Amino acid sequence: MRMRHSLITLAALLGSTSAFADAVKGPIEKQATNVTAIVMFLIFVGMTMGITYWAAARTKTAKDFYTGGGGITGFQNGLAIAGDYMSAASFLGISGLVFSSGFDGLIYSIGFLVGWPIIMFLVAEQLRNLGKFTFADVASYRFGQTEIRTMAAVSSLVVVAFYLIAQMVGAGKLIQLLFGIDYWIAVVGVGILMMIYVVFGGMTATTWVQIIKAVLLLSGATFMAFSALATFGFSPEEMFKQAVAAHPKGQAIMGPGGLVKDPVNAISLGLALMFGTAGLPHILMRFFTVPNAKEARKSVFFATGFIGYFYILTFIIGFSAIVMLGKHPEFFKPDAFVNGVIDKAKLITGLSGGTNMVAIRLAEAVGGNLFLGFISAVAFATILAVVAGLTLAGASAISHDLYASVIARGRSSEVMEMKVSRYSTIALGILAMILGIAFESQNVAFMVGLAFAIAASANFPVLLMSVFWGRMTTRGAQVGGYLGLATAVVLTVMSKAVWVDVIGNKEALIGLDNPAIISIPVAFVAIWLFSLMDRSKRAEEEALAYEAQHVRCETGIGAEGASGH
C-alpha cells in the first residue's frame, strides 16, 4: 500500500538563513513497515550492545566514564568526532537542499565545515593540555570554580537541551517515515538505547557507536555517490548538464540563489556556525579522550577531512538525484504527473515524502531494496550516535561541574560522582523522551540554530579568553558568559523563527535571523569590560595564576595523562 506522507520540505529554508537543514520539520504520516531496514538496524543494535557490554567492563573510574580512559588515538577520535557531528538530518537535509536548489546546498554545508580549522588553531591543544573531563575544566582553570562552572554548566545544558530536542523530534519523524513505526515508539526507542549506551558504556561505548556510525555513513554515502557518478561516466559536467536540463530552475541551480538574502544575515549565520562548532560541549569533550596534544590535533585533521568529504558526497547525491529520481515514477505523488509523465515543474514539490527523502530515494534507485534498508538503518544509527554524545556531555556538566565542583565543593568521592553522572544520564534521557513527544507538532527548526548561537556566544568567548587573555577575571567571565547566553536567547525569541513561526505573531520584532553577529561581540566586550573593572584581590591572584596556566597550556607539563589500560 502506498501511503502519502508529507514531510515538510526544506523549502522554507530558501527564504530564511535562520532555518537549519539540521532539523526535520512539519507533520508526517507514517510509512509501511520496512522489514529490511528493521533487520539491518537490529544487527547494528546487536553489535553496539555487544560493544556496550565490553565497554561496561572497562568503565570503572570517572576518567573511564568521561573520557573512555583517555587512550583513544587521533584517527579513532577524528572518526568519532565526524560521527558526532554528521547528523542524520544534515545528511538528509543537505542532500535535499541540493536537490531543490543546487548550489545553495553547498554554501550551507561549507558553513558547517569552517569551524573545524578554528578549533584546530585556537582550542584543540589548549583544551587537551588544560582540561580533564569537560570544557568547564579549562574555562574555570584559574577562576572561581563555583561561578565559572555554574555558568559553563548552565550554558552547556541549554545548548544540549535545544540540540537534543531538535534531534529527538527529527529522529521520531525520520524513523516513522523510514521504518513505519509510531512516532512515540521511535522517540522512546531512541531514548532507551542512548541511555543504555551512556549509562553502562560511558564514553567508550559512545565513542565506538560514533565510530561505527561514521564508517557506515561514509561508506554508504560513498557507494551512492560513486554509483550515481558512474551513470554519468564520472563526468561532473555531464551530471550538471543533465541536472540543469531536468530541474525546473534550470541553469539557476548552478549558482547562488536565495539562501543568502542579505550580508548581515549571511555573516551572522556564518559566525554562529563557525564559532558555535568551537563551543559545542559534546564536541569539546571529545578532546579529553586522546592521550596528548599531538593526538588532539590529529583528531581535528581527520575529522575535518571526513566531514568535508561527507559534504562533497551529499552534494553529488543531491545533484545526481535531480537526474536519477525523475526516472522513477514510483517515487512521485499522483499529482506530479501530466499525461502519464512526471511534470518537470513538479520534480521538487511532487517527490513523495518531501525533499528530506532524496538521499533515501536515491539509495533505492542505485542499490535496490537491500541498500534502501541499509541507508535507513544507517540514518537511525546516526541519530543514536549524535544523541548519545549530547546526553553524555549534558550528564558530565551535571555530575562533574554542578555536582562535584559546585554542590559538593570538590569533596565528593569518585564513586559518588559516577553515580550522579549515571542518574543524570537517565534523567536527561527521560526528559529528552518527554520533550521529544511534547514537541512533536512544534516547529523546532530554530533550535539547532539557537544551540550553535549560544555555543558561539557563551561557551566560545569564555573558553577563548581564558586561554589567551591573562587579564580575564572570574567576574568578567561570568558576566560575559551569561550576557552572551541571554542575548542569544532573547534575540532568537524576537526573530521570525520564534516570534512568527512558533508564537504566531504577524511580524518579527527584528530582521536578524541568527543573533550571533550581536551576541558574540556582546559577550567579548562584557568579558573585557568587567574584567578590567574588577579590582578585587582575587582578580590580582587570577592574573598571577595565568603564568602557570600558560606554561601548562603551551607545553602540556602537568596535563592529564591517559589511564593504564
Added chain:
Amino acid sequence: MQTDIVRQVKSNPKYHELVSKRSAFGWTLAVVMLAIYYGFILVIAFKKELLSIKISETAVMTIGMPIGVAVIVSAFVLTGIYVARANSEFDRLTHEIVESIK
C-alpha cells in the same frame, strides 16, 4: 604546578620561541580561514552573479562549483599545514623544554 617549574620554563628561551612561533602561526592560519570563508560569503551577498559565470561558453559548469569545493578543501589543507609544522617543529621544541626541567 610548582612555581619553580614555571620559573624554569619561563626562563628557557626555547619556551618563548615556541609560544611566539605557534601563536603567530595559529592566528595567521585562523585569519586565512576567516578570509577565505567570509570572502566567499561576501561575494555571495554582494556580487553573487560572479559565481554563476560559466567556465566556458559551451559548459553548464560555473566557476562557483570549483570555488565552493575549493573552500571545503582549503579547510582540510589548512589543518594539514598546521599539523605538519606542529608535529615536527613545535613538538620538537616542546620536547626540549620538557626535557630541560627534568
